[in-house]
Amino acid sequence: MNRHEPNRDMLSAYADGVLSPDAVRSMEQHLVECDTCARALESEKRFLTRLDTLAHVVPPADFVNAVMGRVAQHPVHRPGNAIPWRAAMRYGVAAALVLAVILGGGVTWMLGSGTLQNAQPGAVVAVGISSAAGLAAGAFTTLRDFVSQGFVVLEAVAQLLWRVTLLAAGAGWMIQVTLLLLTVSLNYAFTRLVLNYQRRN
Amino acid sequence: MSATDQEIVEAVLAGEQHRYAELVERYRGKIVSYVMRMMGNYDDAVDLSQEVFLKAYTALDSYRPQYPFTAWLFRIARNASIDELRRRRLTMVSLDAPVATGEGEMQRDVAADTPGPEAMFLEGEARSEIEQAIYDLPDKYREPLVLRHAAEMSYDEISEALELPLGTVKTRIFRAREALRGNLERSAEGSAGPTPGAEGR
Numbered sequence: 577m578n579r580h581e582p583n584r585d586m587l588s589a590y591a592d593g594v595l596s597p598d599a600v601r602s603m604e605q606h607l608v609e610c611d612t613c614a615r616a617l618e619s620e621k622r623f624l625t626r627l628d629t630l631a632h633v634v635p636p637a638d639f640v641n642a643v644m645g646r647v648a649q650h651p652v653h654r655p656g657n658a659i660p661w662r663a664a665m666r667y668g669v670a671a672a673l674v675l676a677v678i679l680g681g682g683v684t685w686m687l688g689s690g691t692l693q694n695a696q697p698g699a700v701v702a703v704g705i706s707s708a709a710g711l712a713a714g715a716f717t718t719l720r721d722f723v724s725q726g727f728v729v730l731e732a733v734a735q736l737l738w739r740v741t742l743l744a745a746g747a748g749w750m751i752q753v754t755l756l757l758l759t760v761s762l763n764y765a766f767t768r769l770v771l772n773y774q775r776r777n
Numbered sequence: 778m779s780a781t782d783q784e785i786v787e788a789v790l791a792g793e794q795h796r797y798a799e800l801v802e803r804y805r806g807k808i809v810s811y812v813m814r815m816m817g818n819y820d821d822a823v824d825l826s827q828e829v830f831l832k833a834y835t836a837l838d839s840y841r842p843q844y845p846f847t848a849w850l851f852r853i854a855r856n857a858s859i860d861e862l863r864r865r866r867l868t869m870v871s872l873d874a875p876v877a878t879g880e881g882e883m884q885r886d887v888a889a890d891t892p893g894p895e896a897m898f899l900e901g902e903a904r905s906e907i908e909q910a911i912y913d914l915p916d917k918y919r920e921p922l923v924l925r926h927a928a929e930m931s932y933d934e935i936s937e938a939l940e941l942p943l944g945t946v947k948t949r950i951f952r953a954r955e956a957l958r959g960n961l962e963r964s965a966e967g968s969a970g971p972t973p974g975a976e977g978r
């Protein structure tokens with residue numbers, strides 16, 4: 577082995593445990609043979625320990641209490657606080673828009689084909705709105721906690737409401753079942769979408 | 778068995794405010810050390826560290842449990858330190874600026890009482906040469922070094938916290954050590970008593 581100046585960066589990296597396994601192996605082989613590097617490594621380790629000691633500062637004994645005293649002046653976090661309202665709103669609006677387009681198209685077609693003759697325009701609008709609300713609620717249900725469960729209840733009420741409205745409007749059961757299935761499947765699709773989005777983030 | 782960071786965060790977010798003390802207890806040493814080595818003054822570092830833990834508490838619902846809690850906490854500590862240093866530098870500039878009075882301009886006699894770390898040694902605190910050498914390092918070298926030795930972060934964590942490539946982090950830490958090594962060896966020669974295991978080069 578020829579004489580050489582130890583590579584301090586390599587020794588530093590070795591002492592720090594950030595060399596690749598291959599580099600570690602060849603370093604250890606070399607350290608057995610080379611006294612200069614072996615001594616330099618010892619000095620490097622002492623140096624790093626010294627840096628650790630130097631850099632470290634001990635906080636005052638009352639540190640935790642001082643922080644907690646100030647934390648206590650802030651509101652306690654509640655499960656409902658964590659809802660990302662803005663994201664939830666975006667989902668709700670997107671869900672409502674999609675449903676409005678599909679329902680609008682469907683209703684126009686049904687009106688044209690005479691299926692909805694007996695239904696009053698007010699009832700049709702009510703169906704659209706309550707279904708959109710139901711779908712938006714579906715998006716909310718994927719957010720943890722009891723507030724979103726409140727939305728589930730709201731959705732159930734909304735569904736009931738539009739079906740009763742349809743009945744009063746004189747629409748047949750075929751329309752009811754079709755719209756219900758549509759809402760449920762869209763609701764399911766959006767729930768999956770939101771869940772996937774949340775998992776990826 | 779102690780709870781993981783994520784478990785504690787979850788409990789705090791569920792309303793168990795007092796459990797936040799466990800996180801403060803766990804990371805106070807690293808945060809105070811980091812802030813101290815960024816700021817240079819112990820009392821200021823302790824105050825700012827308290828602020829950091831308080832900010833982290835109020836923002837806790839924005840923490841994403843997929844990521845290490847330390848990285849998130851250090852990002853807060855880092856931003857707070859940078860803001861504070863920037864504020865000080867601005868304060869120094871504005872205090873040094875001449876003040877317009879009725880009798881013409883005069884220099885403010887208020888000394889900049891909140892200097893950056895470079896100037897802190899002048900305060901007369903007992904501080905070793907090597908300690909001062911750490912403060913004298915340019916920010917871009919000092920910060921990764923401090924994260925490594927004061928905060929005991931891994932190279933990967935530092936790379937994430939500073940948003941720098943791993944290679945850059947390694948290079949900067951090695952350059953910082955190189956600068957300090959010479960300093961330490963000189964101070965060791967100057968100190969009384971035998972140097973343990975004097976290194977031959």
Ligand SMILES: [Zn+2]
Pocket residue numbers: 580582606610611612613614
């Ligand atoms: Zn060698």
